[in-house]
Amino acid sequence: MAEIKRIRCGSVNSYLIEEHGRAILVDTGRNGSEEKILAQCQKTKVELIVLTHGHLDHVQNTAYLKKALGVPVALHKEDVNLIKDNFIEPLRYRGFLGMVVAEVSAKSFETDRIPEFTPEIFLKEGDWLKDYGINARIMELPGHTRGSIGLDLDEKNVIVGDALMNMFYPGLSMVYWDRGEMVKSADKISALGARKVYFGHGGPVENRAWNRAGI
Ligand SMILES: [Zn+2]
Numbered sequence: 001m002a003e004i005k006r007i008r009c010g011s012v013n014s015y016l017i018e019e020h021g022r023a024i025l026v027d028t029g030r031n032g033s034e035e036k037i038l039a040q041c042q043k044t045k046v047e048l049i050v051l052t053h054g055h056l057d058h059v060q061n062t063a064y065l066k067k068a069l070g071v072p073v074a075l076h077k078e079d080v081n082l083i084k085d086n087f088i089e090p091l092r093y094r095g096f097l098g099m100v101v102a103e104v105s106a107k108s109f110e111t112d113r114i115p116e117f118t119p120e121i122f123l124k125e126g127d128w129l130k131d132y133g134i135n136a137r138i139m140e141l142p143g144h145t146r147g148s149i150g151l152d153l154d155e156k157n158v159i160v161g162d163a164l165m166n167m168f169y170p171g172l173s174m175v176y177w178d179r180g181e182m183v184k185s186a187d188k189i190s191a192l193g194a195r196k197v198y199f200g201h202g203g204p205v206e207n208r209a210w211n212r213a214g215i
Pocket residue numbers: 053055144162
């Protein structure tokens with residue numbers, strides 16, 4: 001079974017997923033955490049970088065780590081334009097905390113930048129990462145962004161990016177491109193049944209009926 005190592009990069013997580021000496025890196029964090037992530041990656045053999053979505057806080061070190069590790073980058077094609085400009089997709093929100101998160105995000109989209117990189121692989125629903133040594137199935141989880149994806153690992157653990165969040169409490173994402181799609185994606189995660197859920201923000205929790213718990 002794949003081992004999941006959570007690498008905390010300030011408020012955002014990267015995940016190193018390793019099985020039998022082969023590994024993939026999921027998300028690359030913000031500037032300032034690149035050396036920390038690289039040090040973890042160098043302990044194993046990373047073969048691929050997967051991005052759960054195109055928001056700055058999840059992809060900012062991609063160009064650096066891609067070059068340092070010499071590996072391809074994979075994401076959903078619907079988020080390719082987002083890595084060039086996070087402002088092309090509206091960031092809507094719910095609740096007071098959502099408003100705060102949306103404001104902080106918008107500020108960072110304005111003042112910060114994503115160093116340029118070109119992804120080689122486009123992932124879609126049902127793709128497997130077995131070629132990279134990892135028993136992960138890709139799930140399309142649109143809503144937070146158009147091209148948000150998750151990774152279902154060994155039917156035991158699921159990495160959901162920002163499709164769900166555990167920023168203040170575990171629940172539905174407080175910021176999104178499309179609320180209806182986000183709720184559908186949360187239902188899709190609930191329907192997986194028994195899983196440990198790993199978020200882009202916050203620590204892991206057991207899977208549950210997200211729709212009722214979070215909105
Ligand atoms: Zn996000």
